[in-house]
Amino acid sequence: MLRLSLESGWLAPAGPGLTAFEEELTAVMRLPHALATASGTAALHMGFRLLGVGLGDEVWAPSLTFVATVAPAVQMGATPRFLDADPASWTLDPHLLREELAAAARRGRLPRCVVPADLYGQPTDMAAIRAACENWGVPVLSDSACALGAMQHGMPAGHGANLVALSFNGNKIITAGGGGALLSEDASLIARARSLATQAKEPGAHYQHETTGFNYAMSSLLAAVGRAQLPSLAERVAARRAIFARYVTALGQIPGLSFMPEPGWASSSRWLTVMQVDPRDFGVDREALRRALAEQGIESRPVWKPLHLQPAFREAPAIGGAVAAGLFERGLCLPSGSGMGAAEQLRVIGIIRAMHRR
Ligand SMILES: *Cc1c(COP(=O)(O)O)cnc(C)c1O
Secondary structure, eight states: OHHHHHHTTOOSSOOHHHHHHHHHHHHHHTOSEEEEESOHHHHHHHHHHHTTOOTTOEEEEESSSOGGGTHHHHHTTOEEEEEOBOTTTSSBOHHHHHHHHHHHHHHTOOOSEEOOBOBTTBOOOHHHHHHHHHTTTOOBEEEOTTOTTOEETTEETTBTBSEEEEEOOTTSSSOOSSOEEEEESOHHHHHHHHHHHBTTOBSSTTOBOSSOOOBOBOOHHHHHHHHHHGGGHHHHHHHHHHHHHHHHHHHTTSTTEEEOOOOTTEEOOOSSEEEEEOHHHHSSOHHHHHHHHHHTTOOOEEOOOOGGGSGGGTTSOEEOOHHHHHHHHHEEEEOOOTTOOHHHHHHHHHHHHHHTTO
16 A cells, blocks of 8 residues: 555655545544544644634643643643543543533633543543533534544444544554544534645635645655554454453452443443552552563553643643542553563563562
8 A cells, every 4th residue: 555655656745545544534433524634633733723722712621631632722822621530431521521511601601612532542421521512512622542443322432522533643553653633524624624734725826825724634655554554443452452351351350450441331442451559459559560560671651640730731720630630640551552462461460460469
């Protein structure tokens, strides 16, 4: 596929491979319109632009997410407001969102948009989030960057939001080496994104501009890489879920260890297996376990530090945050690559078992 793209002479920025990748994405995501972008962060940035985010606006997000969920909005002059996670899913708590939107409406200061984020392959309950937002006419931009292949209410992650952002960064389940996508039910939103992503050129050989845009389109070279990987999505999700299941079987009975839940409405892609370590029952804490793995050359990582605890967002309002903080304190992301072999995984499991009650 890569060779074809090179031979046809279409290197960048557009080309038939890029259009085909976008079409294949609409099929996978069951959304009719897609724009492939230079990164997931670029897709989010354009999403905020399409929703009119600007100086003085509030943008609401879960506290427990990667910084890119809100970084572009902050750079556009918006103030983030961080809401706590739902203990049943670890993603944005829809009940809390509903209450806070009602309170914001009473204050006369609704957010410009809500940006829920899927977490390590765990989808957000978009039906509940959408129901809460629709009431007030607040649009939803779903950061589904790490959840390609996850399902919620029988539909792909992000489905039900006004806009959905994906990432094909090197560490994601499907990668193009880099890149992202923005998808929607709304043809006009994606048409506008397509224009903004290519410097907002109006028709005319002389480059007419009614506004300024970005250079955010995906290169067709990267689209060829993404296209080559996309057909293996189901296989990769199955591999990640099998890795998760093996961890649970081997470690789930050990006191003090527990795993990311999967609510009835969700099917996580298990992009990463995330475990909770309760030091009182397990014997050592998350950090001691992480260091023990690192000493054996195995990389594991704490759960993302919640954004309401980050110095960069010291001034930002936060609603709750204890659930997110607890998940950070005890949460460990275990090696979960689709290509991880059974022997490698047994080694990781062996080290964790040996740390119990040490
Ligand atoms: C990877 C990721 C992003 C950023 O995507 P890039 O393609 O790296 O810009 C944003 N949000 C979440 C939740 C992610 O996992």
